[in-house]
Amino acid sequence: MTAIDTIRLLAALAVICAAAHGCGFLFGALRQPPVIGEVVGGILLGPSLLGLVAPAARAALFPASGAVTSALDALYQLGQLLLMFLAGAELRIRAGRRERRTGAIVAAAGLVVPFAAGAGIAALVPDSFAGPAGSTVTTALVVGLAMAVAAIPVISRIMMDLKIMDTAFGRIVLMVAVIEDVILYVVLAVVLGLARSGTGHPVGLWDLFGTATAVPTAVYFTVVSLLFFATSLTWGARLFRRLAGHRANIVARQSPVAFRLIFLCAVVLLCLGLGINAVFGALMAGICAARGDHEADHAAEGVTSPDAGRETAVWAAIRQFSMAFFIPVFFVLVGMRLDLVRAFDPLFFLWFLTLACGIKTASIWAAARVAGEDRVFSSSLAVALNARGTIGIVLAGVTRQAELINDRFFVVLVLVSLVTCQIAGFRLARAVDRLREPAGPTATGPLRQRGKPARSGTRAGR
Incomplete structure (x- = not known):
């Protein structure tokens, strides 16, 4: 992983965590399960919204392949295992x-x-x-x-x-x-x-x-x-x-x-x-x-x-x-994989x-x-x-x-x-x-x- 990949990964994780906890808080305030907000946060960052309004920004932040994608996939697996x-x-x-x-x-x-x-x-x-x-x-x-x-x-x-x-x-x-x-x-x-x-x-x-x-x-x-x-x-x-x-x-x-x-x-x-x-x-x-x-x-x-x-x-x-x-x-990565379009x-x-x-x-x-x-x-x-x-x-x-x-x-x-x-x-x-x-x-x-x-x-x- 190069220095650029490290920077992109840290930026992606910061955005993902902010979306997860921000949307989770909003849904919790509405007396809804926070997990719904976390998935919605992923939908906002995925092809359903960010990919439509700013495809270049999404491609830069969440590339389709490479070291950043592999690292996010590993975190996806770890999160799933810890959840279970x-x-x-x-x-x-x-x-x-x-x-x-x-x-x-x-x-x-x-x-x-x-x-x-x-x-x-x-x-x-x-x-x-x-x-x-x-x-x-x-x-x-x-x-x-x-x-x-x-x-x-x-x-x-x-x-x-x-x-x-x-x-x-x-x-x-x-x-x-x-x-x-x-x-x-x-x-x-x-x-x-x-x-x-x-x-x-x-x-x-x-x-x-x-x-x-x-x-x-x-x-x-x-x-x-x-x-x-x-x-x-x-x-x-x-x-x-x-x-x-x-x-x-x-x-x-x-x-x-x-x-x-x-x-x-x-x-x-x-x-x-x-x-x-x-x-x-x-x-x-x-x-x-x-x-x-x-x-x-x-x-x-x-x-x-x-x-x-x-x-x-x-x-x-x-x-x-x-x-x-x-x-x-x-959960955010799950939401990012949803293509509602x-x-x-x-x-x-x-x-x-x-x-x-x-x-x-x-x-x-x-x-x-x-x-x-x-x-x-x-x-x-x-x-x-x-x-x-x-x-x-x-x-x-x-x-x-x-x-x-x-x-x-x-x-x-x-x-x-x-x-x-x-x-x-x-x-x-x-x-x-x-x-x-x-x-x-x-x-x-x-x-x-x-x-x-x-x-x-x-x-x-x-």
Whole structure:
């Protein structure tokens, strides 16, 4: 990288950070998720605005190729990995038996029905969604994921702001979102493995020693993804806890934050070696590290130790620098990749938005009613779980990068993710008084008749 490249990179990063935090602040002041403002900031800097009014300035600041572009692509990947690492750290929740029952019914309906509907529609008209590397099968799976996904970080942030996180409603929403997203990320890992296999760019074991035949490839990535997931949940937290607490681990003693980032890199490298997408590895690294910290913190209760209770400060530090730089840069770069002039199809957007929202909300509302919830509770649950947010944006980014989807569907998927966040925030704000109803015999719905709710272990997210 030359001195000129360094100057251009620093100028680009300064503009990107200013756009991210400036637009994020404005949207936050309007009581909208800041992530929407960050993506809008990217749209302003991209071909949709700056590229139209000042194409020469945009080309000078954000060249199409070269060292600056490579550096921004690397920051895009790091921001995406840190976002999923923090999202994985949030996947801890406790719920009562009745809440688990309602959550299981809602999760089953909210996952199976939209996924099947999306996959079926994409199988009928694959050309509307598929990119250069997308087959009928992978396109159907990606559209199914897009229809069924829920955004844990955005939902958590909205409910925290409305002070309904520690209610029966909040615990059910997070429980359902956790179940749906974990299953969907396993499916995504399989899809991305199928897409990359046989491309001539060997990365994982299967690319080096496997074949391009569809059935063995599908079996390999399904089995490996499920085994990695099960192994991580069973032994990942224990392994992390032992490594972090070992006397010989001078890195963890010197900088607990650095050790967790090294753990993230190690898990991601392991996933890449197996042929699993890095996003899935980052998610599982966050789950394992947070669970390991949580278990270590509980083990230290009642014991005088300088490490007792330290996990909160460590994760706060990781979140602070990630949210200050890497994650906002990621969302701005997502916005910069949206070409609303050439790739935006308003009719296709309205069609997919109506279809995705209609199927997702109807399936969840019906399931909640079957579980015995009242209409307000059921409709609020449906709207909250319809928010795709950051997870939908990540899905759009990784599938576009793998060339599984075309630019038109990429734009639509990002915009649907943003619009559903706004709808969820607006609807929950209107129903917040009903959702905060104290437990007691006068409260309606089976989940609001059981006394004081248990504390939730879920951290508030983005």
